[in-house]
Amino acid sequence: MASSLDQVWKMMEKLDFCMFVTQAPSGLRSRPMSSVVKKDEGRIYFLTEASSAKDDEIAASPNVLLCYGDGASQFVSTAGTAAVSNDRALIEQLWNPGAQAFWPNGPKDPNVIAIVVRPASAEYWDGHGTVVSSVKFAVALLTGTSPDMGSNHKVAL
Numbered sequence: 001m002a003s004s005l006d007q008v009w010k011m012m013e014k015l016d017f018c019m020f021v022t023q024a025p026s027g028l029r030s031r032p033m034s035s036v037v038k039k040d041e042g043r044i045y046f047l048t049e050a051s052s053a054k055d056d057e058i059a060a061s062p063n064v065l066l067c068y069g070d071g072a073s074q075f076v077s078t079a080g081t082a083a084v085s086n087d088r089a090l091i092e093q094l095w096n097p098g099a100q101a102f103w104p105n106g107p108k109d110p111n112v113i114a115i116v117v118r119p120a121s122a123e124y125w126d127g128h129g130t131v132v133s134s135v136k137f138a139v140a141l142l143t144g145t146s147p148d149m150g151s152n153h154k155v156a157l
Contacts, residue, residue: 004155008122009039011076015068020046020115022054022082023061029053035066036094042157044078046115047091047099055084055113064117073127078157080119090114119157126152 012018012035020033031054036045044066048054058064064082069075085091091114092107103109 004124005157007126008076008078008124008155008157009037011074011124011126012044012066012068012078012122013037013039015070015074015076017068018076018078019067020054021065021067022057023063024053024057025060029057030067034098036096042118044080044117044119045090045094046117047094047102047112048115050086050111050113054115058082058084058115066117066119074125076122076124078117078119078122080117080121080157082115082117085114085116087114090116121154121156123154124152 016037017032017034019030021028021030023029033046033048036047038045062081062083064080066078066080067075068078088108091112094114095107099112100106103112
């Protein structure tokens with residue numbers, strides 16, 4: 001069985017999309033973003049617009065939270081620090097068909113920047129499918145026991 005550390009990276013890579021949370025002047029702000037997870041580098045990358053508020057929010061407060069989930073049984077919450085990069089070679093390396101759809105001028109478009117997240121910690125929940133979870137929950141209610149909803153681990157990254 002994979003270690004908790006390996007499981008976190010595997011789940012983030014598989015789930016891909018996360019809610020990217022920053023500290024905005026008005027409070028916490030969250031938006032869905034597609035990630036490029038690089039376990040071997042210990043980094044999570046994002047491509048975004050230079051004209052978005054994310055770069056200013058990260059400059060003011062680099063602490064971010066990434067919340068991944070499949071909506072049913074797998075969830076990962078990752079806390080870390082973010083930095084904005086204008087490195088064109090990095091942006092080209094991260095480029096993919098999804099990015100091309102958002103930025104038809106390609107990776108050399110000056111409005112495209114990268115966000116580099118260094119994760120520090122994570123917590124994950126790896127549960128059973130919806131049907132199995134429902135049955136386990138119902139059995140627990142009937143028997144007065146706690147349901148086995150899967151594994152939950154906190155991991156230092």
